[in-house]
Amino acid sequence: MTIKLHGLIRSPPALRAMVALFEKDLDFEFVPVEFATREQKTPQFLALNPFGQVPVFEDGDFKLFESRAITKYVAEAYADIGTSLVFKDSKKSAIQTVWMEVEGQKFDPTSTRLTWELHFKQIFGLTTDEAVVTEFEKKLADLLDVYEHRLTESKYLGGDSFTLADLHHMPNMHILMGTRVRSLFDARPRVSEWASDILSRPAWVKVTSMFPK
Structure with missing residues (x-):
């Protein structure tokens, strides 16, 4: 059965799903969704995701949306x-889940606001709101202080091996590393080492090789 991933290149949620597929060494078809023509709002696409968002995943007859x-x-x-992205041991799995929740509830809202202000607004010719950036830089700095401490306890957020807890950070982190807030990562040695490690993984390099030149 054919695996398909419907998405938009450079969309962080789509890239989150894509890197997981690459980590698993799975063959899949990437199906570009034409946002310019509002393809995501057509009846055909809404049958796959009623919210009209990407990504959408198909594994034969099985369909999913929501990247995580x-x-x-x-x-x-x-x-x-491929890569084992989850722990089978119940206690290790629970700790991994904690850090997956941290990503979804704390890192993602903060980093998404910063990627919008510092990256996507530039693409769309909009003006960066410096007050918003200042507010969310502080939130990110406080969060990365917690990460710095966590990474004194284990090599990765979820434990001693790379898991979904780390993978889920990759798309937004990649964008942020190309902005001025990279300094917040670089100022924390363990965070900096962790970020460099995960963003140099072959699966992520494959993802970035698909970006438009």
């Missing part, structure tokens, strides 16, 4: 292929 649900499915359904 997709990565979890890929990690568990293809557990014996």
Whole structure:
């Protein structure tokens, strides 16, 4: 059965799902969604995701939306292929889940606001709101202080091996490392080492090779 991922190149949620597929060494078809023509709002696409957003994932007759649900499915359904992205031990799995929740509830809202202000607004010719950037830089700095301490306890956020807890950070972190807030990562040695490690993984290099030149 053919695996398909419907998305938009450079969309962080789509890239989150894509890197999980690459980590699992899975063959898949990437299906570009034409936002310029509002393809995501057509009846055909809404049948796949009623919210009209990307990514959408198909594994034969099985369909999913929401990037973190997709990565979890890929990690568990293809557990014996590629990188093991989850722990089987219940206690290790629980700790990994904690840091997946931290990413979703704390890192993602903060980093998404900063990527919008410092990256995407430039693409769309909009003006950066410096007051918003200052507010969310402080939030990111406080969060990365917690990460710095956590990374004294284990090599990765979820434990001693790379898991979904780390993977989910990659798209927004990649964008932020190309902005002035990179200094917040560089100022924290363990955070800096962790960021460099995960963003140099072959699966992520494959993802970035697909970006338009």
